[in-house]
Amino acid sequence: MKGLTAPRWFAGRARLPRGEGPWPWLVAGSVALSLLMLLALVLLLAVRGLGHFWPSPVALVSLEDGSQLAGVKVREERRFDGAGSEWLLRTANRDLEGGIWQWVAVDAIESVSHPQDLVVMSRTRWGDFIGRLVALEDASGNQQEQAAWNAFEARLAEIQALRDERDRLRGDVVLPLVRRLERGLDSEARERLAAANARIRGLQRQMIGETLILESADGQRLAQPIEQVLRAWRPNAMSLPDKLGAWSRGVWRFLSEGPRAANTGGGVWPAIFGTVLMVLLMSVLVTPFGVLAGIYLNEVAHQGRLTRVVRIAVRNLAGVPSIVYGVFGLGVFVHGIGGTLDTWFFSDQLPSPTFGTGGLLWASLTLALLTLPVVIVATEEGLARVPEHQREGALALGATRLEMLARVVLPMTVPAMLTGVILAVARAAGEVAPLMLVGVAKLAPQVPVDGDFPFLHLDRKFMHLGYHIFDVAFHGGDVQAAMPLVYATALLLVLVILVLNLTAIFLRHHLKMRHVALPRH
Amino acid sequence: MIEPTPPVATSSNATPLGKRFRQGRDRLATALITAGGIGVILAVLAIGVFLAIEVVPLFMSSAEVPFQDLSPLIWGTLKAACFALLFAVPVALGAAMHSSVFMSRRLRSRIKPTLELMEALPGVVIGFVAGLVLAPYVERHLAGALSLLVVMPVCVLLAGALWSWLPPRMRRLLPLGWAGLWLVPWLALWVGVALFLSPWIETQLFNGDLRGWLDSRFGLDYSARNALIVGLAMGFAVIPGIYALAEDALSGVPGHLGEGAEALGATRWQTLWKVVLPAAGPGLFSAVMIGAGRAVGETMIVLMVSGNTALMSLSPLEGMRSLAASIAIELPEAAPGEIHYRLLFLAALLLFIFTFLVNTLAEVVRERLRGRYRRLGGGS
Numbered sequence: 001m002k003g004l005t006a007p008r009w010f011a012g013r014a015r016l017p018r019g020e021g022p023w024p025w026l027v028a029g030s031v032a033l034s035l036l037m038l039l040a041l042v043l044l045l046a047v048r049g050l051g052h053f054w055p056s057p058v059a060l061v062s063l064e065d066g067s068q069l070a071g072v073k074v075r076e077e078r079r080f081d082g083a084g085s086e087w088l089l090r091t092a093n094r095d096l097e098g099g100i101w102q103w104v105a106v107d108a109i110e111s112v113s114h115p116q117d118l119v120v121m122s123r124t125r126w127g128d129f130i131g132r133l134v135a136l137e138d139a140s141g142n143q144q145e146q147a148a149w150n151a152f153e154a155r156l157a158e159i160q161a162l163r164d165e166r167d168r169l170r171g172d173v174v175l176p177l178v179r180r181l182e183r184g185l186d187s188e189a190r191e192r193l194a195a196a197n198a199r200i201r202g203l204q205r206q207m208i209g210e211t212l213i214l215e216s217a218d219g220q221r222l223a224q225p226i227e228q229v230l231r232a233w234r235p236n237a238m239s240l241p242d243k244l245g246a247w248s249r250g251v252w253r254f255l256s257e258g259p260r261a262a263n264t265g266g267g268v269w270p271a272i273f274g275t276v277l278m279v280l281l282m283s284v285l286v287t288p289f290g291v292l293a294g295i296y297l298n299e300v301a302h303q304g305r306l307t308r309v310v311r312i313a314v315r316n317l318a319g320v321p322s323i324v325y326g327v328f329g330l331g332v333f334v335h336g337i338g339g340t341l342d343t344w345f346f347s348d349q350l351p352s353p354t355f356g357t358g359g360l361l362w363a364s365l366t367l368a369l370l371t372l373p374v375v376i377v378a379t380e381e382g383l384a385r386v387p388e389h390q391r392e393g394a395l396a397l398g399a400t401r402l403e404m405l406a407r408v409v410l411p412m413t414v415p416a417m418l419t420g421v422i423l424a425v426a427r428a429a430g431e432v433a434p435l436m437l438v439g440v441a442k443l444a445p446q447v448p449v450d451g452d453f454p455f456l457h458l459d460r461k462f463m464h465l466g467y468h469i470f471d472v473a474f475h476g477g478d479v480q481a482a483m484p485l486v487y488a489t490a491l492l493l494v495l496v497i498l499v500l501n502l503t504a505i506f507l508r509h510h511l512k513m514r515h516v517a518l519p520r521h
Numbered sequence: 522m523i524e525p526t527p528p529v530a531t532s533s534n535a536t537p538l539g540k541r542f543r544q545g546r547d548r549l550a551t552a553l554i555t556a557g558g559i560g561v562i563l564a565v566l567a568i569g570v571f572l573a574i575e576v577v578p579l580f581m582s583s584a585e586v587p588f589q590d591l592s593p594l595i596w597g598t599l600k601a602a603c604f605a606l607l608f609a610v611p612v613a614l615g616a617a618m619h620s621s622v623f624m625s626r627r628l629r630s631r632i633k634p635t636l637e638l639m640e641a642l643p644g645v646v647i648g649f650v651a652g653l654v655l656a657p658y659v660e661r662h663l664a665g666a667l668s669l670l671v672v673m674p675v676c677v678l679l680a681g682a683l684w685s686w687l688p689p690r691m692r693r694l695l696p697l698g699w700a701g702l703w704l705v706p707w708l709a710l711w712v713g714v715a716l717f718l719s720p721w722i723e724t725q726l727f728n729g730d731l732r733g734w735l736d737s738r739f740g741l742d743y744s745a746r747n748a749l750i751v752g753l754a755m756g757f758a759v760i761p762g763i764y765a766l767a768e769d770a771l772s773g774v775p776g777h778l779g780e781g782a783e784a785l786g787a788t789r790w791q792t793l794w795k796v797v798l799p800a801a802g803p804g805l806f807s808a809v810m811i812g813a814g815r816a817v818g819e820t821m822i823v824l825m826v827s828g829n830t831a832l833m834s835l836s837p838l839e840g841m842r843s844l845a846a847s848i849a850i851e852l853p854e855a856a857p858g859e860i861h862y863r864l865l866f867l868a869a870l871l872l873f874i875f876t877f878l879v880n881t882l883a884e885v886v887r888e889r890l891r892g893r894y895r896r897l898g899g900g901s
Contacts, residue, residue, distance in 0.1 A: 299554075301558070324872050
C-alpha cells in the first residue's frame, strides 16, 4: 500500500470529499500544460510572424524635455531597477541617428499622437526612414505637402516598373549572354550584350532625377535621391482595406523575393526553393530503397532470429541522433566519394573542390539515409497488415511470388508506404543539424536549378529555411531587427511541416478505415 | 477494397516456355529484392562501423590525444538530458496516465494526433523561441518563471478541490474526462496572475533582486542561457515521444485486469496505480529510455539555448556544451584526418553507441511486454 499512502493522507487533510483524491487532477494538469505550451508556441509564431507584415502605426512621441521622436512601438518593458517601465521604439533613420532603436522611459513621455503625414520608407541604403516628406525636387522646381506626396507616389510606381524591367533584362538577357561568352568568343553575343547593357544603363538613368527633402521627427533634414527608395507608405493615413492590401503584398514579397541586407531583410524564396528541392531529391532517393528493404525484410527474408535482430536494429536507427548521420555524410559522401569524384573527373579544378565539399546531392543523400528507417518501418507495418489469406489465395491460384507481390500485396500497402514517405519528408524538412555539415549555405542567391546545362546543379550549396532561422537569429548583427523575419520564417517552416504531417495522418486514417472491412484470420 | 487478381491465364502462360519465363522473372525479382534489401540494410548499419574505423587511428597514434577534452562535453550532454527528462518525464507520463484512464474517448482521439504534431515541430524553431524569446524573458522575470513551478501544481489541485465542491449539475458540465481541455484556460489564467504578481513577491521576499539573492545565498551565478531553459525547451521536444509510447503501453494493458480491480471497489486511480501501472511498468521504462536517447542527441536546441560554454557545473542556472553541439560547431572547420577531426568523430561514435544501446534496451523490453500482454490477454 506504499503508493497509496500519499494520496490518502492528502485527501484526508485537504478534505477533498468526493472523487479520487488529488492525483487525477495533477495528471489532468499535465495534459493541459502540454496543450498550453503547444498553443502558446503556435500562437506566438502566428501572431509575431504574420504581424510583421502589418503596417503598424507610427507614434509621434513628445518628451518632457521638448524633443520629439517618431517610431513604431515594439514593446513595453519593466526597467531593471524597478523604476517604472520603458518603451522600445523602432525609430529607423540609421543615417541620421546611427542606430534604429530607442528606449524611452514612460515617465518622460508627455504626449503621444499619430499624425497622418508620417511616412515610412524602405530604402536600398541605410534601411528604413521614418519622418515627414517635405518636398519633392526635380529639374523643373519643387512641390510641397500633399502635391509632393502624390507626385512622389506616382513617380515611385514608375521607378518600380523600370526596376522590374531592369531585373528582367539582367536575368533573362544579360546572364545567359555572359555564360555564352565564358564558353568562347562569340561576336554576335558580344554585340547583344553591349546593347542590353546600354539599355540597362538607359533604364538606370531614367530612374534618377528627383530628390526628396525629408525631415525626421526631431527636425533634421535630409536630401534623399529618389531611386534609392523602394517603397513608401503612410501607415497612420491608411484605411483597413489599404492595410490589408499592404499586408498581403508584404507576405507575397516575403515568399517570392531573395534576402537583402545580410539576410535581415527581404524574403526567403531561395530558402524555400532549396528546402523543397532538397526534400524532393531526398524522397526520390529514399522511396525505392526504403520500400525495397521493407519488402525484403517482410516478404523474402527467412523469418528467423537474424531477421528479428536486423529489424530491431533498423528500428533503432530511427532513434540515432541526426547529427551522427551528418558526421557520416561528411566523412563518407563529402570527403570519401566526393573527394574521389573530384580527383577522377574534376582534377582540372582542384584544389577548389566540386563535389568534395558540401552540396545539394550530399545533403539529400544524408537525409535519405536518415529517413530510411522511417520508410522501412512504415512499409513493413503496411505489409504486416495485409491478411495472410490474401497471399495464400494468390499463390493458390498459380501466381508466382512476384505476381502475388506486385498485383495483390503491394497495391494494398501503397497508402502505408505513402504515409512513410510523407513522414520522412516532414522529418527531413525540419532537420538542420546534419545539413550544417553537408552543404547548407548562409547565402546562395543562385538557386540550384537554372537554364544552364545540366539544369540541376547537384554540386551547388543551397539555402534552407531551418538553417536560415538559425543563421539569422544567431549570427546576424542586429538580432532585434531580424527577429520579425525569423518569426515569419519559423512560421512558414512549421506550416509546411504541419501540412505534411496532416496529410500523413489523413492517409493513415484512410488506411485504417480501408482495412477495417477486411476480415482478419 | 482490392480483390486478389488471379494471374491472367492467357495462352502464352499455358505453354512451358511462358511458365519458365514467369518463373525466371520471379527468381530474378526475388534475387533483386534480396540484393537490394540486404544492400540497403547493410548501408544503414554501416554507419557505426564507419565511425569506428575513423576513430581507430586515435588509439593507435603515438601523439598525445586530448581525450580529456571530451569530458566536459559528455558532462554537458548528460546534464542537458537530465534536466530535459526531469521536466518531460512527469509531464509526459502524467499526460499518458490521464489520457489512458480518465480522458473521454472522443477527446483522446483528438489529443493523440495533436501531440504527434507537437513532436514534428522542428528543433530549430523550438530552439529559436527558447533561446531568443524565452531566455531573455526569464532573465528579466526570473521570480515569475520560478514561481510557476509552484503555481502550476497548486492551481491544478485548487481546480480539483473547487470542482468537488461544485453542485453536481455544474460538475457534469466540466467532467474529469475533458479536464485536459478545460484546464487550459484555467492554467493560462494562473500563469498570468503569477507573472503579474511576481515583481511584488520578489520585492517582499528577496529585496526585489532574486538573482542577487541567489548569488549571495547559494553562490549561484545566473547566465541567460542556462540548464533550466535547455531543460524546458528540450523537455518540450521529447514530451510527445515519451507520451505516445507510454500511452500505448498503458492502454495496451488487458482490460479485464482493471475491470477486476474496479469490481472489487477500487477507484480508478487506485486501479491505475496498483494494477495498470505495474503491468505497464516496462513499457513506461522503455518510453523514458527512448526519450533519453532523443534528449542526448538533440542538437539544434542545445546549440541555440545552452550558451555552448564547456562548463562542468551542476548549477541549473549555468549553461553547458554538449557533444552534438560541439560536432555541429567544430566539425565544418576541422581538417579531415587530423586529431581534432577524429576526436569529433569519436564524439559522434559515443552518441551513436549510447543511443543505439538505449534504444535496443527499450525495444527488447517492449518486445517482452508485448508477449506478456498476449499471455495475460490469452489467460482469461
